Amino acid sequence: MSRLKDQVAIVTGGSKGIGRAIVERLAREGAKVTLCARNEADVKKTSAELSNQGLSVEGFGADVASEEQVRSLVDAVSTRHGRIDILVNNAGLGIFGNFVDSSIADIDTMLATNIRGVMLATHAVLPHMIGQSGGQIVHIASLAGKNTVKGGAVYAATKWALRGFAASLMLEVREHNIRVVTVCPGSVDTSFSSSGKRGGNITQPEDVADAVVFAISAPARSMFSEIDVRPTRP
Numbered sequence: 001m002s003r004l005k006d007q008v009a010i011v012t013g014g015s016k017g018i019g020r021a022i023v024e025r026l027a028r029e030g031a032k033v034t035l036c037a038r039n040e041a042d043v044k045k046t047s048a049e050l051s052n053q054g055l056s057v058e059g060f061g062a063d064v065a066s067e068e069q070v071r072s073l074v075d076a077v078s079t080r081h082g083r084i085d086i087l088v089n090n091a092g093l094g095i096f097g098n099f100v101d102s103s104i105a106d107i108d109t110m111l112a113t114n115i116r117g118v119m120l121a122t123h124a125v126l127p128h129m130i131g132q133s134g135g136q137i138v139h140i141a142s143l144a145g146k147n148t149v150k151g152g153a154v155y156a157a158t159k160w161a162l163r164g165f166a167a168s169l170m171l172e173v174r175e176h177n178i179r180v181v182t183v184c185p186g187s188v189d190t191s192f193s194s195s196g197k198r199g200g201n202i203t204q205p206e207d208v209a210d211a212v213v214f215a216i217s218a219p220a221r222s223m224f225s226e227i228d229v230r231p232t233r234p
Contacts, residue, residue, distance in 0.1 A: 141184045
């Protein structure tokens, strides 16, 4: 299938786990994908592996918490392809433990990546999408953004904030034919998951990627603004 043929996509945090699955899925649907992550070695490895499979995937080393690096990423993609159709804000991290034991550095890191990074990437991409009268912005949030989480106060707060940002942004930009989608995974079989669950009875990264493609390939008249993805069985 080529539901996204020749569409230009950026996926942040795209070198591993859910991000990598999204990069591959978009590319297999025909998109031209640029993935970014902080670790240059991981970026090169992932982009090379997927490119060697005949997929249109490029890598760009960037920390989404850095305005300069995000602007460089967006400018590079726009210059190369002339447009940006899809942004997937996937980059995120969680440092878990009782709030009283959290260092201020850890708090700042989560806020910088999970919220500031999303806003920086979205802010950089939006003028391109408004100028071309269309686009799709996908935020990878979490069910922690709908629930309280013992040992995850800061992480949950960032995901609650992300959902508030996304819902408000949607009201601002839909008049420009821009869809804003938030995907909220629960436990997923990746190294990020703190549940310890693994295997076929838990949501896979590819399942989250399928939800992203489902939302952005929907008829133009409709928008799936928020999607929960959780294991069928507890």
